[in-house]
Amino acid sequence: FKGSSHRHVKSLNNMAEDPEVNQHIIQCFMSHRILTKKQAEKICRQIHKLLNVEPIPLYQCIESVNKQIEPVGMKISIGRKEQDGSEWIGLVNTTKDTVAKSASTLTLAQQGYFKTVLELIACEDTGVSSNVLLRAVDTMERKLSKRAAQECLRDLVKEEWLHEIRGIYSIGPRTVLELVPFLHEITGIVVDECHLCSNRVVMGQHCGCENCNIKLHLYCVARLAKSRSIVKCPSCHNEWIHEIPDITIT
């Protein structure tokens, strides 16, 4: 078992990654599952400081960790929250097998309800109201009471699978990182690609034109608006018909 009581500053040759640093990073992510980029950067700095190692940038640490955990079907993934474009970092499965399902903190009934919720949310550009989601328990095979469904929704928001604002539910950052790549498999719904950044988009805006049906993330639209007074569709160049989201992203 490791754990020396004598620590001196470890200098790095060729910026080699310290195995102890990586172990702490992985255990941190196994525990938190998902963090904002700011939180992750802070923790990365703190880990290096505590272990008396020259700090390495977060992205480099993540790359090094990923090389080690990729054979085991895990990955530290980076993505943007759909509602505000903020960057989040989380530990995800790269395979959807039964072992991973058994590790879920949700019961089978809750997993079934979450799937139903995703099916409803994935086909909308905006969120879905809680009324619609709660009514959906009536259609389910595994019965769930309305109160249990409400608790389930609350837990899903707490764990960042869903986002809720004023009773409207949409997908949360953890779903973006872990489930959106599998959304077609899970719900049977084909998810659009954002025309600007090419990542998948659920909550977004469509161009108004009949012939041009491109879709953009809210934060991608906001980015278009940054240096222009009139926002035009990047594909058909007609004026963008929607209200420009008030989002500033780094």
Place this chain on the structure above:
Amino acid sequence: AETMSQRQKVLKTACSIMYYLSHGRKKRTSDVQEPMQSSSSQDPQTSAEQREWNSLPASEKKRKVNDLVRYLIFSSSQKIPVKRDELIRSVMDGRGKSFNLALDSANQTLEKVFGLTAIETKKGTQRVYILVNCLSSDTRNVFTKQTEKDLSCNGLLCVLLCFLMMKPQGTATEEHIWTLLNSLGIEEDSTAHPIFGSIKDRITTFLDQCYLEREKKIVGEATVFEYRWGSRAKVEVDKRELLTIMSEIHEDDFAIWERQFGDLLKDE
């Protein structure tokens, strides 16, 4: 009947333990006990084991080892031990003989990449595996998520472990444990303690996770349950640290806890 001051003392103990646990105390990892049964490093590997393992191509061996690592990590998320039989069936396609060799490789990955190790222990009559943290105890809890509930449950567990440690032979009956809990204001009937929820469920969880062990004993005409430290507690919890905390709280000299100190030295 316990006096008021005794009750306050026990309460003070419990609160202080919870405080110390939440702020992480120094633990020397050299005190962590050796695995109870190191899988195959004790006996020389039999040629039957080797033959079965080597009959697989290298890529297949690698895949099995990775699957084993993955299975252990995912099924240990709630700290419930994994049965050896289940591992052999799910990962090794039923090949039991090569399991020990595969596990040795898996442990290399687990230790190097994750800072964890799989230790074999017994749950009743079954051979099971628990994942234990190898990282130094002064750094390993600093960056992990600890909710109020986690900390409180840890505190409760520590109270129970301390209590058992003080008993002759390290065991106590269920009745004694409830006496202790009652003195801390935790009633047996309560299913909705504001922090712990159902205490009975909490204790059952500790039993499932191998922090506690319980044996059914016939005493005269009655059946009693006897509780003691479980195999996970024996590996994860440092008795010296626990004793130090206890003696600090009671403001006694360490050496006054002579019997426990003696046992500790024997264990070390």
